[in-house]
Amino acid sequence: MHPQRWGDPAAATDLPATALGLVELAFGLQDRPAVTDATPPGSALDATLLDGLRELVGAEHVLTDDETRTLRTRGKSTTDLLRARAGDLTDAPDAVVRPDGHDEVAAVLAWASEYRVAVVPFGGGTSVTGGLAARRDGFAGVVSLDLVRMKRLLAVDEVSMTATLEPGLRGPEAEALLAGHGLTLGHYPQSFEHASIGGFAATRSSGQSSAGYGRFDAMVVALTAATPTGPLVLGSSPANAAGPDLRQLLLGSEGAFGVITSVTVRVRRTPAVTTYEGWRWSSFDAGSDAMRTLAQAGLLPTVIRLSDESETAINLADPASIGGTEDPGCLMITGYEGTASQVDSRRAAVSAVLAGLGGAPLGTEPGEKWSHGRFGAPYLRDAMLDHGVLVETVETATFWSHRQRLYADVKAALQAALGEGSLVLCHVSHVYETGCSLYFTVAARQVEDPVAQWQAAKAAASDAMIAAGATITHHHAVGTDHKPWFALEIGEVGVRVLRAVKAELDPAGILNPGVLIP
């Protein structure tokens, strides 16, 4: 991972010429090169302290060099990238520790509790909500607890169709191990290529195929976590009535309650057939209503997403190409995965409903194009940042009856905050029987202080979400960025519950301090 950009440094690319032309037209081009010679502050942890850590995991797994620490500094929000590009490495950890297995993780937590060292669990480093920026005050230092050595497929149960995975596995690594058994998790968030299993669990991730495979938190049937108070081993059965579901308390705990050391997830057979196609809708409302109809009829494809008019126009670049008219309408992508007969029957049933509701089939070309580029957007963001364009996303979710208001209010808030000439795009990214998520992408010409520029827009959007009774985040977690609104979402008593759980599991408060808990 590049310390100032997304993903594989070799995959970095400038915008294609046509896109560059559009960007110049819309925002003007600025040259915003990144500072390349920044170094992190020296490690605040002294040699004696670190020697204790080395005894626990082996000296070669306690790293304090600048490059390693730089690569574990913050996540991949636009704000994080802007700071990294400006050479700001003030959030660098003092050391990176790489334990192998539950017991070593537990030992590191005991050490950290004793010496009051903050611990930031690190999987893929792809947080976009400040989930890796621990509070330093009151601590002797900060260590990044890198799960890179915990990448095993611990068990496969092909009768129950479950697999037990270690948290350090990145998306493609987990899928490769499962593919050896003809199995798949089917979890493909945009961060898939770099994000980790532990991160998916700790942040309640939801993937692009969630209509078919479900959210990550719905896939988890068991988990183990190391906490300073002791081990948590949960998951006797798919579901039960044995008290509150404590699995759902650890899922979404963002490293603040413990370090998830394994998860047992429901798996499926690798699909024999995958096919993605496009549908055109006259309006965002018409397409959204069709999604609702499918969800409430129990008739969802594996993938379903719908771009609003603006996003459809921008993503097509040549708007006429999907509709044959100047009004491109709204593009919906539907995808089907499974056996040939499953795909055929589901596709036929869904297509009949969509056609009946006024959707126009566009064939597989738009679907294949989406599928091909599905993990690519973050690379484009880097190219845009190079040219002085601010690009960022926010997402929320609500019940169907509030969708229109939420869409209008958040869009208006972003547009007003970012000013004339900015672009606000949206798509429905995940659907449920009772509601859906809205995923906004913005682009604007950067001003002198783009971090402040974005923070103002983010605050306005967040205020609008809470005012509409919606969630502050559908699938990106709370981190540090969402805390003020998260407190409003769950209320004072909800916050007190989280604090009580935190105090019980992490009495020294060393686990990812400053994250999640308002």
Added chain:
Amino acid sequence: MHPQRWGDPAAATDLPATALGLVELAFGLQDRPAVTDATPPGSALDATLLDGLRELVGAEHVLTDDETRTLRTRGKSTTDLLRARAGDLTDAPDAVVRPDGHDEVAAVLAWASEYRVAVVPFGGGTSVTGGLAARRDGFAGVVSLDLVRMKRLLAVDEVSMTATLEPGLRGPEAEALLAGHGLTLGHYPQSFEHASIGGFAATRSSGQSSAGYGRFDAMVVALTAATPTGPLVLGSSPANAAGPDLRQLLLGSEGAFGVITSVTVRVRRTPAVTTYEGWRWSSFDAGSDAMRTLAQAGLLPTVIRLSDESETAINLADPASIGGTEDPGCLMITGYEGTASQVDSRRAAVSAVLAGLGGAPLGTEPGEKWSHGRFGAPYLRDAMLDHGVLVETVETATFWSHRQRLYADVKAALQAALGEGSLVLCHVSHVYETGCSLYFTVAARQVEDPVAQWQAAKAAASDAMIAAGATITHHHAVGTDHKPWFALEIGEVGVRVLRAVKAELDPAGILNPGVLIP
């Protein structure tokens, strides 16, 4: 509700003559009449204390008469009934208070916290795990907080397909209100006729149609609860990544964290067509494997259950009737609900799979018979108790690969504990992609102390569940009866988490003391 029997006193009945003959043959008949002149101990709460309560909810809603207190004593486990039949009313509350609405509930909790009075939330009174038997020691007394006045349908959202219900609504009352909008919850546990919405939520209930409608905890998208610390208002969206799912912490909290004052649940259109049918399998294993195949293919009926060989034989009384041979095999019930086309297509697809796996279709007669008697078993239990036969149930759940072991071990434990001549029957009552629940029914000739007789069998069965790594309860909650095994299931750290949440939400410890928290 009869204070010593299940359900509507007018519906009480003796066994039919053929059944009585079989019971006599199997267990011998004993005359075990109930004590009918027992009265509860006098109220421990003095007039001054009760006057404070009367000011909060109105004098007419604070009841201390013997009949009302008797009717709020314990729940409906066989142990509860045996104690009630023996005239033991030592667990009677000192008063019954009937608040109307969230604010009055909150006021009662504040009063109880101030004067250290234990509060037992009361919905349908159908607990079978000792969930209504609060600990008395250290308290000035015990009040039953009866939710009988909170029976409103607060909101219907036909776009989002949700409804907001008050907790005091019994199953049929909620369905009748929803039917006025053409909607249904589809939640039909055996206790349906008497259990309440609040109870369904507080105990993570699962109904007989769970394959189609899901567990109750999966239906809840929002809830409000009154706690001594303040109100909890949860549920911004169908699902999100805004921290741990606190809804899932309140669901299953059994009145120990707060009183659920409303739930917003996903609803469905009232089905136009309902049809139930029978299938015969050569063995419990063959039928179970077929259920697993359906669940993992995403092809479940609305209802699916499978009796083992013993339960099939007993329930049919004339074993030859389903198979035409002396070996009745195992009876599976499948049910379909929805529009005509939904039912037709799902039924055809499921039937093709079942026939392909060796199932023999038995037509709708066994299905209609099951449907007709689906809420009747508790009445038969009373008749059996009248004749000196101990009848009780236990249920558990596990992953598919552990099903055979769990079945064999729990069955053997019950059989060994209850001795020769006892009957141990089982059915698979709920299925998931990764596992299923097993529901055991036992019958044995009562010995001198039937409570002790059952407690020994229950302990043996519970030990076997935990040893097999299964859950202590799939859909009957923890109550007081399951606490020792619940502690083993969630471990020491899990117990500490629950205690920490309890201490935060209920610092005086007045909420259902002795229930849930080990």
